[in-house]
Amino acid sequence: MAGSEERQGLLGDEDDRSLGGGQTAKGPGRPMLAICDPSHLLHRMVVLVLMCFLGFGSYFCYDNPAALQTELLQDLNLNTARFMQLYAWYSWPNVVLCFFGGFLIDRVFGIRVGTIIFSLFVCVGQIIFAAGALVNHFWLMEFGRFIFGIGGESLAVAQNTYAVSWFKGKALNLVFGLQLSMARVGSTVNMNVMGWVYSKVADLVGSPGHTTLGVSLMIASVTCFFSLICALVLGFLDKRAEKILSKEQGKTGEVIKLTDVKDFPFPLWLIFIVCVGYYVAIFPFIGLGQVFFIEKFNFSPAEARAVNSIVYIISAPASPVLGFLVDKTGRNVIWVIIAVITTLAAHMMLAFTFWNPWIAMSLLGVSYSLLACALWPMVAFVVPEHQLGTAYGFMQSIQNLGLALISMAAGAILDSRGYLVLEVFFCICICIALMALIVLYFVDYLRGGDLNLSPSARARLQKVATSDAE
Template identity: 30%
Template sequence: MAKPAEKAFYRFLVLFFNCLLTFGSYFCFDIPSVLQDQFQGNLTCLNSTVTNATVECVEGLGMTPQEYNLLYAIYAWTNALVVIMAGFLIDKLGNRFGVFLFSFLTVLGSTIFALGSHFKGTKYLLPLMLTGRLLFGSGNGSLTIVQNRITAFWFKGKELALAFGLTLAFSRLGSVLNFFLTQRFEAQFGMQWTLWGGTLLCVMGFVSAVVVSSLDKVGMKQLGLDGAIQAESRKVRVQDLRQLSLRYWLLVLTIMFFYNGIFPFIADASKFIQDKYSGYSQKEAAYIAGAVYDSSLVLSATVGILIDYVGRRGVFALGCAVLTLPVFALLAFTYVPPLVSTIWLGVTYSFAASSMWPSIPLIVPQATLGTAMGLATSVQMIGIGLSNLIVGQILGTTSSDAKIPLWRWQRMMVFMLANTVSCIVTSVLLNIVDHRQGGTLNKTTKKSAAEQPASPPDRDPLLEGEETPEERGVCRFPFHQQQLETGTGKSWRWMLKGNRGFTPPPSCLRIRSLPAGLETPVNSV
């Protein structure tokens, strides 16, 4: 009789609570984008007037555009510094350690950020809010790594892209609700209560962390994998980073350049729409900017199913970059309604997120997946942080009560175009290198898994049929397996076929120990 953890219902139950981990934190992340006018508004409005239903003077925290963009930059920079160490710690200490620690940091960071709003007009405002964003970024970026690692483990060789797509959809549901509800909530209850509401949603994420940790622990014990995975995790070393292939680094650069055109744009999109296009209120501009997330919310699950079926992840990554080019050109040089561009950007974003991030578990060992995800997130956040700083410089330092000149917005869009062109270049190189190394990224997860027997859970990439660096180099020999029965389980030694007396070099010799009862691994290291 099948154990509960072996059934599809159980892994999708894990996925549901895993998705809720970042729902509240993604809601909080873009609150400043929706309330940009309030963050950059004047400290007092003694003689405010209303023209065409638009308030000429907006009372707020008095931040300059540079200080406002710094809220996003410090989030990105903190991610860049923390997630590498976080990924390594997750690989060493496990998902359950990471999910508790990092969900707590999101709660702590959002609490300090909300507390900072109570110091309006004082020298403590900016330091407190930056400290809150720093802690929030430390938790949220690292929490995403744990989330992806849990998803990759439970959906290995199954509905991997669908699971990643649903995870993205839940996160983006938080972002979408932020764009729809935050401005209304702020108008009725004020900025301070709005920020505290975001903190409450982060607390919900912490509760989800408790649930998903329990489900993960019980499930792995039922599958008999808890001890084996912990043993492999203890073997993870910093030197393992040298095994990350050129494909991995090209994929990381592709992710970075693509996201450089997404998050920095969304951070300033609401004000851009109000400045360039006439007749849009703050609420309407927020809705239009949020259409990027609306599109990804609607499409993510469907796109995940499609990519699971057809594969072609490398091709999709290239196609997303190419199709994003016209978006920033339209925004920079035409007056086509902005909703067209934001929906278009949301569609390409959906395909990119469902094809790029799920590709990482396919080309790195499961035992080092947290570290690999951490490095990818770090590089991504370095790029986003630099982009936020550059955008802040391009837009200038004037207060938000005056429109930013159109030529400055055009320069910002040209900068986004440059990032998209760079993404095209790296994705082309990624497909070339992947083709030369077996075309892993353009295979279908389910088809590849069906062609191969089950493999050990922690030492292989999630897509079988891969050649390791040893197999591509000095160890390109026909191997066979010799099964040895031991008192603690089963071990496999990989030896040269036809010459039992030959001792391969150390890099060609692998010893694998698995709990009794696991299936024989495939005939490739």
């Protein structure tokens, strides 16, 4: 889920006069109240709040399995391999939908109807997932996660499209930062609240079990229903603004041409390897983290959930700060290398030491945020603008494919070999990403590329290229 949201900070920074302040309703009569005027800042702040909560339910429920790992394994009598299928089934539909989500929004549904449809998929998927636990049918839970996955990633695309439509201008990057922070808040609240919800439901029901688990997951679906209400209200406000300001519906700007894949340069394929090698060592680990901290460090379930959520807690404030740092300094490859090495050190600390895991997880949170800010923008430096939609779609596609496969592999390794071997496996994945980065550094250096330039040097290079083209 992190890929689609983090890359959107690359979008344009042009002014949108139709959304500027100071306009009033068309036609005669008194001006509208500020909160009712689509051109007024106060009205747009209301829209921004709705945008931020649009994906809250999706991010809250995505890591429900991680927050209730112990309860899922016990109540449904699962092994870890079957447990990780819940994450794999989320990723499978997004191997394909990364290419077609933007097309469906732009050409088929439109942003307003598309957002409502994707929110419905998220809501229905979570309800089916909870119902599967209620009736103790794991296949139904897997089907629910599949439906949930169809809506989850595409809803993130719709959320970003709304942001561009309403805030295209100097505030756009701030808006994307706020949306990303709200996503992390959703994940963090889930990690720290669902265990408490489960215990309260268990007190009411009388004992733990699949019924308690199902009721707890059904309560979590309320957040998805809340996001669906936000989608409905947002669609109404956007339709109203279209009439008042003669504003067109938002477009994703994603032009997907699969024939462009054969023209991708070698550095882009190295970036793909880094992306997959890195993220498969983050999200599957968080999915399995709760029991790891309970078994190795003798944490209580509440403490384990808290330390497991620190990556998301740090990412919320750190992402905009580190993004600003990378923007000002450039040197993207160097920053990504620092992030990957720090992540490798954190995993080695968790694997081979008994140091307080808060240290390693805090390092993991900072390095994860840094990599997201420095890696995704590099795609725009190595492919022409008309291929960006295809490049990012392909990057998200193979990321989801890697997450699906590694999630299943991680569960099988944990069942047969234990957590130490699993951590070594994650370290190997990160080492693959590091080797690809080193090759990328030298390839970019030999080709005279600008992946590792300072912002001023990159601006001079672009100015020369523009003058040559003219």
